[in-house]
Amino acid sequence: MKLCVENLSISFDKQLILNHIDFQIRQGEFVALLGPSGCGKSTILNILAGLLSKETGIIKVDNQEIKGLSDHFAYMPQSDLLLPWKTILDNVTLYGQINHDSKAKENALKEFKTFGLDGYQNSYPDQLSGGMRQRAAFLRTALCKADILLLDEPFGALDVITRNDMQDWLLDLRKQYNRTTLLVTHDIDEALFLADRILILSHRPASILKEIDLSNVSKSRDWLFEQGTLKKEIFELLKGENNA
């Protein structure tokens, strides 16, 4: 297993938020975490990225226990966190520059068109729309060479057409690079379209309600349109949790 999460729990202000969360991700697998707002999805990613301390639990990457910050994870947080005083090119190549990668800018520039950022290399974050900033933050994460991507609602602020383009692009990227990914999303379609496996979380305190295996499905937009029954089942589960 690439990533093992065992018995993860955390409370804030004496309120239990995560309740013994267990899951595993195989090398190259794409897993989506789907759950009601406020159930603790971002908290799980913050713990994995080492930004929050867990109360109980063990996190292992390649069978080695991880504590605190590690270089295994490339994290795209829910807020874009671009540095306002750096250009978009400097922002997206931040990890490359930290690691003295002399080709970081050259490699990044090749991706600007795909990410809809062509011509904005030398702009500053406050000159971009919210959606463009989100794409820049996603590009920065995708360019980081860490072995596990943690993506928190990476397409949340994008319009539906751009979002679909980015999802198609991400699906292609997966075929090319085989990167292990944990994606947090509210969007049932996005989870179905991108993930090999979906983990549905309950309302707070979050535990895993259901797991849906899609690893043998050949994904396409047409396939997605045909999933009415499965979408309804997931929707009812999430709705039940929202009303819990």
Ligand SMILES: Nc1ncnc2c1ncn2[C@@H]1O[C@H](COP(=O)(O)OP(=O)(O)OP(=O)(O)O)[C@@H](O)[C@H]1O
């Ligand atoms: N650092 C923190 N200190 C105190 N409470 C926190 C902290 N981080 C998160 N929480 C609380 O924990 C709960 C889960 O928050 P989290 O951001 O993980 O939810 P989420 O599932 O990502 O929600 P959304 O879908 O709206 O992004 C919320 O009640 C939130 O207020």
Ligand SMILES: [Mg+2]
């Ligand atoms: Mg969140």
